[in-house]
Amino acid sequence: MQSTEVFQKPAEQKKKKTPLREWLDSVLFAVVAATLIRWLFFSAFVIPTPSMENSLLVGDYLFVSRLNYGTTTPITPLQVPLTHQTIWGTQIPSYLDWIQLPQYRLPGFSEVKNGDVVVFNLPVEHPKAYQKYSNVLPDLHPHPADLRSNYIKRCVGIAGDKLEIRAGQVYVNGKAQENPVRMQNEYFISVNTAVNEENIFRKNGITDYAQFTETFDDTIAANDESGYIVKTTPDLAAKIKTYDFVKRIEPILLSKGLKEPFLFPSSDLIDWNKDNYGPIVVPKKGIKVALTDVNIALYGEVIQNYDGNDNVVFENGKITQNGLPLTEYTFKQDYFFMMGDNRHNSADSRYWGFVPKDHIVGKAVFVWMSIDPNPTSLLGKIRWDRIFRIIQ
CATH class of the missing domain: 2.10.109.10 (Umud Fragment, subunit A)
Known part of the structure; x- marks a missing residue:
């Protein structure tokens, strides 16, 4: 009986990838x-x-x-x-x-x-x-x-x-908000001698300081006072106050009713500043507001730019949609104040x-x-x- 050989086709080798x-x-x-x-x-x-x-x-x-x-x-x-x-x-x-x-x-x-x-x-x-x-x-x-x-x-x-800032303190819904542990404010430090700025400020972690000059608000210091304007935390301010060369240290706050330029919103109806701001209600989805002159100033940009509306124009203290004035508005998403x-x-x-x-x-x-x-x-x-x- 004659045997037959079975020849198998060798398996093709997998192509090796190049280094590249x-x-x-x-x-x-x-x-x-x-x-x-x-x-x-x-x-x-x-x-x-x-x-x-x-x-x-x-x-x-x-x-x-x-x-x-x-x-x-x-x-x-x-x-x-x-x-x-x-x-x-x-x-x-x-x-x-x-x-x-x-x-x-x-x-x-x-x-x-x-x-x-x-x-x-x-x-x-x-x-x-x-x-x-x-x-x-x-x-x-x-x-x-x-x-x-x-x-x-x-x-x-x-x-x-409902947010308000009174004398630098943030209030939310009428209650003082807990301040961040390392929050900084601006202080005036009155001194009675020259200060080694490197030893006093840098070593205490204060990097934002400037010697007081007449270019600052002249209500900060008396005529014969010299000192520094620093930005620091309340704890560090209290520590600096204990140094023997410090006469006094006071927070620098703008007075209520003193209108600050470039603040939001840009309106002659509002006289707020960074230390005395509001009250202001943060927009919430589903909340309806009457569009009074003040509310138009506060919420006009929200309605025009961020709430997904078409054909809204906000200018010269007025707001219109499709050429018609808006008298009330319901917000379409939530907003935050940072x-x-x-x-x-x-x-x-x-x-x-x-x-x-x-x-x-x-x-x-x-x-x-x-x-x-x-x-x-x-x-x-x-x-x-x-x-x-x-x-x-």
Whole structure:
């Protein structure tokens, strides 16, 4: 009997990836993973200005949780991954606004609460608002809602709250709000001798100080007094007061009824300032208001720019829709009132108004790195005591 041999076709070997292909695959995976993590879970954020000092310092690097309030779906899908407004290290826009999608918010763990430190998109980069606020915030440019500049402030008023500031103290619904632990205000320190500024101020963590001159308000000091204007916390002010060269130390507060320029809202009907502001009701979804002259000044920009209305015109103290005057209005989403903890050096809701809920990005959770932009020595560039500090 003759045997027959069975010949099998050798299996084709899998084509081996080139080093370049493996590298490209790894980069693609890393970009996709980082983009999903940044969108769904948390983002990194750096403090660029002193508006939150002494709670957060310039050079603090934060993790911002998007899970707390629920992440939002992108409005502008045509964007270079892992960028915001511009391509890294250039002024070239990183997005195209040819397509604008409706925004949705995924479920979160909680709602924004009074006292939360919140990252949000700056509302007044709206195309109809940015030029009006260029005196308060220089170099503003219009951007889509999800790509407006990231700001960080503390929420002091949630939707429906009646908020008022009296002599620098925030009141919500008639009750004094608990002040942040490291909140700063401006003080005048009267001294009777020369001061070693490095030893007295820098070593006490006071970085914002200036020698008193006649360019400051002449009601702060008597004619024969010399001293300093400093921004610091009440605890540090009390400590400085115990030094033997200090004659007195007093908070600097604007008087009630003294109208401050560039404050929100811009209206001759209101004479508020940063230390005496309101009362003002924060817009809440479903709440109806009568559009009196004062309410038009307070809520006109909300109705025109942020509540999804068409054909609304707000100008010269009047508001119309489709050419007809509006006499009452029901808000379509919640809003928030935000303030910096550095109360006398913060461009916040007192200067540009309310933050819409659809502009909320996330809750600041903790500092993971802190770099001093003006270190006294090379070894002091990293602020080791701030690393992994929980944000209060």
